Amino acid sequence: MRQRVITAVVALAIFLPILYVGGIAIELTAAALAGVGVYELFRMKGLAVLSFEGVLAILGAVFLVLPAERWFPFLDASSNFLLFYLVVMILLGISVISKNVYTIDEASFPIVASLYAGVGFQNLVVARSEGIAMVIFAFFIVWATDIGAYMVGRKVGKHKLWPDISPNKTVEGALGGIASAVIVAVLFVLVQSNLFQQNLLTMIVFTIVFSIVGQFGDLVESAIKRHYDVKDSGNILPGHGGILDRFDSMLFVFPIMHLFGIF
Structure with missing residues (x-):
């Protein structure tokens, strides 16, 4: 856990200024x-x-x-x-x-x-x-989904979501991830009301789709790793694995957000 935290802090310290500069x-x-x-x-x-x-x-x-x-x-x-x-x-x-x-x-x-x-x-x-806020919104959706899925799945998860691909994920966790993403999206949209052309209800529907797509992207990466019989995609991020391990959901969410006209 300590290694994961250190890596996350260092990675954010490098990535956030780059994201800010654009x-x-x-x-x-x-x-x-x-x-x-x-x-x-x-x-x-x-x-x-x-x-x-x-x-x-x-x-x-x-x-x-x-x-x-x-x-x-x-x-x-x-x-x-x-x-x-x-x-x-x-x-x-x-x-x-x-x-x-x-x-x-x-x-x-x-x-x-x-x-x-x-x-x-x-x-x-x-x-x-289109602006740094748009990227932060996407990150918040994915992070909220991951955290919500982990916490809810750990507490009340009973029904396996896709055991052949990712045995630890549950249906309850997936739903908890979606709910967490929606809560975060509503707060974000209310604070950044001038950022989106879509109304709040539309953004809630879109967020549900983005959360599902992000979780599916995670499952796709799990399927690739299972196919090649590896634990992580790489070791560039100690405690976290590789770049694909960290960005698997993002690689699906960003294109779908673009397709839906969010940016």
Whole structure:
């Protein structure tokens, strides 16, 4: 527990100023986090990230995260996905060069790894471009869900939510997480009434969706780790595991918030 607290304090001391500054600082940080996320996926699968597919996968994630209008001004402002698709074309093209020694099956993993890490952290950058309060709102929703699910599940949890994937999670805990997220969202919306275009009732409905999506993102990460038979996605954060362990819910919540027009 002591190690977890120390790591959390140090991580927040580094991340919060970057989040406050925004701009290039958060863009580079998000790109680095996406790259580490790809590395962790390769590590779990037992692949070398310092390989042609590993380097291309990280490059693809970075292309998705860094805003084209700032980092690739010689291209159209919406070129991020085209640059990513260039990486996809190269990976698929290797099947031709290798005469199908390297096939589409092998190419699919680095492509999915890039999308998973890249799109999630891309939307963190987009949210921050709308203001720091928007990012804090998303973090509060996820943290409230996690804390509520843990506390309620520990107290009254009896019915397993998805035992084949995450045996400790319960239905009662999941509902407690949703309720906690709604309470926090209502307080946040009341304090920041000018932040959202949606009314309070709509935001409550959206928050329920975000909480469910965040919990599902957590389960997806658990499924990946169970598939590869690893406890944590990495060890970059002592006591907490890897970057994907800490951002698994965020990688799902930020894109859905964007899709719903919250930012």
